[in-house]
Amino acid sequence: MTIIFYDIPSTLPxxxxxxxxxxxxxxxxxxxxxxxxxWVEYPDIESHCKKLGIKPTDKRDDGxxxxxxxxIHDPSTGVYLAESILIADYLDKxxxxxxxxxxxxxxxxxxxxxxxxxxxxKGLAGFILPNVCSALNPPSMQYFRRTREAAxxxxxxxxxxxxxxxxxxxxxxxxxxxxxxxxxxxxxxKLEGELKNTQFLMGDTLSFADINIAGYxxxxxxxxxxxxxxxxxxxxxxxxxxxxxxxxxxxYETVV
Amino acid sequence: MTIIFYDIPSTLPxxxxxxxxxxxxxxxxxxxxxxxxxWVEYPDIESHCKKLGIKPTDKRDDGxxxxxxxxIHDPSTGVYLAESILIADYLDKxxxxxxxxxxxxxxxxxxxxxxxxxxxxKGLAGFILPNVCSALNPPSMQYFRRTREAAxxxxxxxxxxxxxxxxxxxxxxxxxxxxxxxxxxxxxxKLEGELKNTQFLMGDTLSFADINIAGYxxxxxxxxxxxxxxxxxxxxxxxxxxxxxxxxxxxYETVV
Numbered sequence: 001m002t003i004i005f006y007d008i009p010s011t012l013p014x015x016x017x018x019x020x021x022x023x024x025x026x027x028x029x030x031x032x033x034x035x036x037x038x039w040v041e042y043p044d045i046e047s048h049c050k051k052l053g054i055k056p057t058d059k060r061d062d063g064x065x066x067x068x069x070x071x072i073h074d075p076s077t078g079v080y081l082a083e084s085i086l087i088a089d090y091l092d093k094x095x096x097x098x099x100x101x102x103x104x105x106x107x108x109x110x111x112x113x114x115x116x117x118x119x120x121x122k123g124l125a126g127f128i129l130p131n132v133c134s135a136l137n138p139p140s141m142q143y144f145r146r147t148r149e150a151a152x153x154x155x156x157x158x159x160x161x162x163x164x165x166x167x168x169x170x171x172x173x174x175x176x177x178x179x180x181x182x183x184x185x186x187x188x189x190k191l192e193g194e195l196k197n198t199q200f201l202m203g204d205t206l207s208f209a210d211i212n213i214a215g216y217x218x219x220x221x222x223x224x225x226x227x228x229x230x231x232x233x234x235x236x237x238x239x240x241x242x243x244x245x246x247x248x249x250x251x252y253e254t255v256v
Numbered sequence: 257m258t259i260i261f262y263d264i265p266s267t268l269p270x271x272x273x274x275x276x277x278x279x280x281x282x283x284x285x286x287x288x289x290x291x292x293x294x295w296v297e298y299p300d301i302e303s304h305c306k307k308l309g310i311k312p313t314d315k316r317d318d319g320x321x322x323x324x325x326x327x328i329h330d331p332s333t334g335v336y337l338a339e340s341i342l343i344a345d346y347l348d349k350x351x352x353x354x355x356x357x358x359x360x361x362x363x364x365x366x367x368x369x370x371x372x373x374x375x376x377x378k379g380l381a382g383f384i385l386p387n388v389c390s391a392l393n394p395p396s397m398q399y400f401r402r403t404r405e406a407a408x409x410x411x412x413x414x415x416x417x418x419x420x421x422x423x424x425x426x427x428x429x430x431x432x433x434x435x436x437x438x439x440x441x442x443x444x445x446k447l448e449g450e451l452k453n454t455q456f457l458m459g460d461t462l463s464f465a466d467i468n469i470a471g472y473x474x475x476x477x478x479x480x481x482x483x484x485x486x487x488x489x490x491x492x493x494x495x496x497x498x499x500x501x502x503x504x505x506x507x508y509e510t511v512v
Binding site for chain 1: 359363366368372375436443461465
């Protein structure tokens with residue numbers, strides 16, 4: 001049976017843009033599991049999840065439940081589930097004949113990795129959130145602006161760094177991505193010849209850690225656009241690490 | 257042949273106290289590799305490493321090389337090596353018949369884990385660094401005080417939180433350790449019955465991630481002393497997670 005994958009739409013040609021939902025799409029495509037996407041606008045996510053019995057994934061500062069996408073429904077098991085790495089774990093367990101994205105009992109390590117990577121990214125928000133907002137359909141756009149401006153305490157447009165601040169924030173982002181590059185580099189150093197610099201974080205095995213990073217990268221590429229000069233610059237960073245990762249995952253970019 | 261393991265001595269009954277050197281001792285004991293410890297006081301570490309050709313592990317803020325322990329010398333290969341996780345990787349590769357601490361190509365993930373865990377620990381320094389200083393031999397004590405007071409910009413004694421600040425910092429530390437507990441909990445949720453809550457971050461396989469955390473725990477236990485009320489309180493935290501981890505690693509605590 002076909003899994004139903006809940007994602008957030010946009011006005012962009014790819015429709016799909018969200019970094020977190022992209023992680024699940026990469027997993028589904030990599031595993032070759034049949035699915036179709038149902039598109040849910042931001043203001044409808046909470047009621048959608050409550051109606052289907054999909055649990056909240058977080059608490060807001062005021063203590064109320066927060067509902068987020070990605071989520072899936074698997075008609076073959078009756079399961080409704082949110083949160084990208086939990087969905088990945090569910091897919092690994094339920095479809096053991098597909099390639100695992102959390103191999104060798106690494107779920108706990110991969111959860112820690114996702115947090116380490118997310119926390120290590122500094123300086124990026126102002127460069128991308130205003131573009132995300134502009135790419136959404138009107139109902140989601142209004143919702144996104146209202147919630148993000150409340151969170152940051154300023155207009156989205158005022159988040160965009162200018163002049164010397166922009167130079168510094170961009171350098172900080174590059175440096176923080178360099179930290180992730182160093183995690184790959186410790187694996188590079190174990191490998192010889194051609195494999196070197198062409199592999200995944202777990203060597204020659206793709207895993208959720210790579211997909212997690214690719215989620216960020218494809219988010220930037222789609223929201224900024226392929227020709228954006230910051231994106232083009234990023235492709236040259238860290239010995240082409242991120243360019244190479246995107247090329248390796250290109251075959252799992254299909255939106256269905 | 258017997259590996260030589262370079263560690264920093266103290267006035268405490270166990271002699272060994274350093275969280276980072278303990279990680280390597282746990283690895284050596286777990287693997288059952290023959291070794292003996294050579295004790296190097298803090299002010300001698302740089303000259304010791306330079307003399308033996310052990311590379312620096314970091315840069316100081318002023319750009320100069322920083323040399324740290326743990327380090328090892330393996331007479332059977334001629335290798336001299338510093339940094340706990342690199343030593344772990346070397347031991348895994350050089351002694352493939354011993355149980356791996358970086359199983360299933362997880363070096364890159366484990367490096368990220370070590371950083372995530374270290375960065376997630378907030379509020380602890382003031383509770384422990386003055387005790388560390390008091391536990392050292394005079395040459396190391398003077399060195400430790402001078403370098404740490406320069407780094408923090410205040411007397412070690414003034415780092416110790418007082419009154420309400422102490423309550424808050426201790427709660428912050430508990431909360432940050434709770435983050436690591438949640439990484440274990442995602443694995444717990446995969447397990448059934450007796451295994452649940454008795455396992456390691458990679459399920460039933462001990463790995464460097466657990467040893468990394470145990471390094472922090474044994475550091476606190478030894479430097480504070482077993483009867484310290486903060487230590488006794490920590491043993492009750494997070495469903496006994498840390499008490500259980502220490503019990504499972506107790507057989508690898510031998511100092512030789």
